[in-house]
Amino acid sequence: MFGSDHDPIAGVSAVSSSPARKISPAEYLEAERAAETKSEYYAGQVFAMTGASLVHNWIVASLIRVLGRQLEGTRCGVLPSDMRLHIVATGLYTYPDVTIVCGAPELGDEHRDTLLNPTVLIEVLSPSTESYDRGHKAEHYRQIPSLQEYLIVRQDAPRIERYRRLGEREWTLTEAIGLEESVQLASVPCSLALGEVYDRALG
Numbered sequence: 544m545f546g547s548d549h550d551p552i553a554g555v556s557a558v559s560s561s562p563a564r565k566i567s568p569a570e571y572l573e574a575e576r577a578a579e580t581k582s583e584y585y586a587g588q589v590f591a592m593t594g595a596s597l598v599h600n601w602i603v604a605s606l607i608r609v610l611g612r613q614l615e616g617t618r619c620g621v622l623p624s625d626m627r628l629h630i631v632a633t634g635l636y637t638y639p640d641v642t643i644v645c646g647a648p649e650l651g652d653e654h655r656d657t658l659l660n661p662t663v664l665i666e667v668l669s670p671s672t673e674s675y676d677r678g679h680k681a682e683h684y685r686q687i688p689s690l691q692e693y694l695i696v697r698q699d700a701p702r703i704e705r706y707r708r709l710g711e712r713e714w715t716l717t718e719a720i721g722l723e724e725s726v727q728l729a730s731v732p733c734s735l736a737l738g739e740v741y742d743r744a745l746g
Contacts, residue, residue: 571636575627576654584636592638595669598698601744602667606641606696609740613733619645619662627657628664632686640696641665643731649689660689662730667696681706685714691730698744701737 565587566574574589575582583590595603603624610621622642629636629651636657643663651657664684666676676695684693693714695704703726705717719726722738722745 568634568636572654572657575636576656581625581627581638583638585634593671595667596698598744599667599669602696602698602740603640605740605742605744606665606667606735609735610641610643610731610733614643614731617645617732619643619731622658628661629657629659630683630687631659633683635680635683637680637683639664640667643733645731661687662689663692663694663728664690665694665696667698669698692728694726694735696740701741701745703735703737703740 566589567587568584571582571584571589575584581592583592607621607623614621620643622644624638624640626638626642627636628639628642639661641664642658642661643665644658644660645662646660648658649660651659666672666680668676681693684690691708693706695706697703701720701722701724703719705719705726705728706714707717707729709715717726719735719737722741724737726735726737728734
């Protein structure tokens with residue numbers, strides 16, 4: 544978990560000019576549902592999310608297209624970054640770049656806009672958020688009981704890191720590097736060919 548003296552979200556800024564004032568999760572959700580932009584929430588503070596580059600968006604779009612095609616007819620589905628995720632064990636509210644959920648989605652409340660049980664989470668790295676996505680955010684993700692795999696996708700080079708859960712506190716890393724390689728997911732019937740994922744991003 545984040546230390547109290549650490550800015551939890553690199554590359555984003557506190558929404559309030561008075562960061563010492565803390566708000567409740569209910570206050571955050573009420574404001575977030577009325578907002579035109581997305582923000583993350585942790586430990587009573589709200590952090591505005593920055594926009595993504597064209598390359599970042601090309602990669603995310605490719606991931607959703609490729610995964611969505613392979614998941615047709617299965618009990619799993621792919622969701623874009625508009626799907627808010629709540630990590631109950633740590634209290635973080637965030638927006639993963641790509642989410643796969645299998646079976647019945649578990650949702651936070653009657654608004655049905657906050658997911659609790661992802662199976663696979665994918666983050667496309669940006670220069671301003673790389674340390675966060677690899678470090679503190681990954682620590683939070685590992686506290687999700689339903690999560691089986693976490694993928695980190697580079698946007699400056701064809702490289703995908705796949706972290707797969709083996710046990711409660713045991714994860715294994717597999718890397719795919721280069722446009723000729725692919726990543727085979729274990730928890731869902733999907734394979735990501737890097738040449739397809741990076742088709743427009745590196746062209």
